[in-house]
Structures are given as C-alpha cells and as structure tokens.
Amino acid sequence: MIVRVLGSAAGGGVPQWNCACVNCVAARGGRAPRRTQSSVALSTDGKRWLLLNCSPDIAHQIEAFAPLQAPRLRGTPIAGMLFTDANVDHLGGLSVLRQHGTHHFLLRSSALVRAIALAQPSFAPFGRPPHRWLECPLDATSEPHDPDDLVGNRLIVRTIPVVGTTPGYNGRRSARGAVVAYEIFERGTDRRLLFAPVFAAVDDVLRAAIERAELAFLDGSFYSDDELITLGLAAKSTRLLGHSAVGGPDGTLERLRGVRARTIFTHLNNSNPMLDPSSVEYASVRERGVEIAYDGMEIAL
Ligand SMILES: [Zn+2]
Numbered sequence: 001m002i003v004r005v006l007g008s009a010a011g012g013g014v015p016q017w018n019c020a021c022v023n024c025v026a027a028r029g030g031r032a033p034r035r036t037q038s039s040v041a042l043s044t045d046g047k048r049w050l051l052l053n054c055s056p057d058i059a060h061q062i063e064a065f066a067p068l069q070a071p072r073l074r075g076t077p078i079a080g081m082l083f084t085d086a087n088v089d090h091l092g093g094l095s096v097l098r099q100h101g102t103h104h105f106l107l108r109s110s111a112l113v114r115a116i117a118l119a120q121p122s123f124a125p126f127g128r129p130p131h132r133w134l135e136c137p138l139d140a141t142s143e144p145h146d147p148d149d150l151v152g153n154r155l156i157v158r159t160i161p162v163v164g165t166t167p168g169y170n171g172r173r174s175a176r177g178a179v180v181a182y183e184i185f186e187r188g189t190d191r192r193l194l195f196a197p198v199f200a201a202v203d204d205v206l207r208a209a210i211e212r213a214e215l216a217f218l219d220g221s222f223y224s225d226d227e228l229i230t231l232g233l234a235a236k237s238t239r240l241l242g243h244s245a246v247g248g249p250d251g252t253l254e255r256l257r258g259v260r261a262r263t264i265f266t267h268l269n270n271s272n273p274m275l276d277p278s279s280v281e282y283a284s285v286r287e288r289g290v291e292i293a294y295d296g297m298e299i300a301l
C-alpha cells in the first residue's frame with residue numbers, strides 16, 4: 001500500500017490567510033514548510049487512489065502530486081473517499097470537485113456524517129447518481145462494494161467510533177458516529193493503517209486500534225488544552241473543540257506509552273508550538289519516537 005500525505009494541517013492550513021502568528025509568519029517567509037489542510041491518499045497499484053478526507057485544498061494537492069492528475073482528456077485516478085467527520089476542512093473539497101465527467105465517486109462515512117453533509121446544498125449532489133455515498137457501520141468491517149471500489153477491490157476498512165462532536169455548523173453535539181477513525185488493510189495482509197486525525201480522547205477502543213496498527217496517523221491539532229486561549233486566538237479549549245491535546249498528563253503522548261506502531265501526528269493547527277523544530281514541544285514529541293507529518297510525506301506499507 002502506498003500512503004501519501006496530501007496535507008498535514010488542521011483547518012486554515014499553515015499559513016492561514018488571516019493569521020500572523022509565529023508559525024504562519026515563518027511559513028509565509030519560507031522559514032518553515034507550508035502545509036495544506038489534512039488529507040491522505042492511498043493506493044495499492046499507484047493507479048487508483050482512495051482519499052482519506054478531502055480538504056478544500058484538494059485542487060492544489062492534485063497539482064502537487066502527479067499520480068492524482070487526469071490520466072486522459074477528462075478523468076481522475078481518485079476512485080473513492082472516506083470521511084472521518086463532517087468538518088468543512090475534511091470534506092469541503094467536494095465542493096471543489098464539481099466538474100464531473102464520466103467518472104463517479106464512491107464515498108463512505110458514518111450514517112450521521114452522511115446525513116449532516118448531505119443536508120448542505122454544496123455537498124448534496126454527492127448523495128445522488130452517478131455518485132454513491134455508502135454508510136460505514138460503526139465497529140464493523142466494510143468489504144468492497146463493486147470492482148471499482150476501495151481501489152480495485154483490494155482494501156478492507158474497519159470503522160472505529162472515537163470520542164468527538166459534530167462540526168460547529170451542526171452545533172458541536174457529542175454523538176456516536178460524529179467522528180470515526182479508519183483501520184485499513186490490504187486483503188491477504190495484516191499490516192494495518194490507522195487513520196485517526198480527529199478525536200477528543202484516546203479511549204480504550206482507540207488505544208487498542210493503535211496497538212493493532214503498523215502505522216497510525218493521529219490527531220496532532222493542538223499541543224496543550226489552553227493553546228488558543230493563551231495565544232489570544234480563541235476563547236475555546238482544545239477539548240471543547242473536539243480534540244485531545246498532544247501534551248499534558250492526560251494528553252495523547254501519555255496514552256501512547258508502550259505502543260509499538262509507527263505513530264505520526266497530523267492535522268496540525270497553525271497555533272501548535274510543535275511545528276517549530278527548535279521548540280521544547282517538538283523535542284517532547286520526537287523523544288517519544290513520534291513523528292510529525294508533512295505535505296508530500298510518502299510511506300510504503
Ligand atoms: Zn479539521
């Protein structure tokens with residue numbers, strides 16, 4: 001399986017258009033890498049691709065990665081998408097991909113995420129033919145649906161509900177299925193990829209999935225619970241925004257003790273001090289052997 005990080009930032013990216021925090025200024029000035037909003041592309045043959053979330057930056061991400069570009073006059077190697085939740089930075093790319101030709105997309109999410117997304121006029125066309133938006137039953141395994149599905153019938157997906165809320169535009173309600181993680185493996189192998197870019201806590205179910213994984217992408221949005229408050233960027237805590245902080249006694253790093261999987265933080269908010277390689281926060285992550293995703297990162301699994 002080829003695993004390609006298309007984008008590694010949380011909503012807004014780095015730099016964010018209306019922000020002049022130290023990380024955004026460093027990225028704008030070329031002293032730190034630019035990051036687009038988070039998404040991962042998977043393929044088993046390098047020809048057909050499955051997107052894990054589809055960010056509003058998808059058009060730029062396609063232009064930055066030749067295997068996702070049109071293979072003929074009109075067409076796309078993107079066969080399908082999985083959505084972890086209904087936040088605009090995770091499925092807003094759908095409103096960019098409106099010029100459908102003869103191709104169709106096979107989309108998958110929890111039933112709740114599908115209902116929230118399809119109630120939005122800009123996403124509603126993706127619930128109708130030629131597209132199909134399938135429900136991923138929670139705590140269950142989805143086999144491919146047809147020969148084109150899940151990149152040529154090769155991938156099997158297990159949907160893991162995680163602690164989280166619906167998006168701000170839906171009232172940030174705590175609900176089962178509002179956010180999920182995906183455990184993905186190729187038929188005939190047991191090397192599991194875990195994609196969990198959003199969660200409000202590492203509960204026992206998520207911790208067990210991280211332990212089963214060979215490679216795990218995890219929510220690295222914020223380092224501390226009061227990050228946005230301290231920086232004067234917002235009055236909301238990390239937990240209230242539906243994320244688990246990386247650091248601190250209850251943080252994700254502590255919950256990763258003893259895990260043998262290769263773990264990578266992604267979905268980094270531009271406020272996050274661990275974006276700066278000279279920071280103590282960056283050092284604390286690297287000391288534990290955890291990596292930080294970047295746009296263009298590619299891993300063979
Ligand atoms: Zn996000």
Ligand SMILES: [Zn+2]
Pocket residue numbers: 015016019020021022023024025270271
């Ligand atoms: Zn910023």
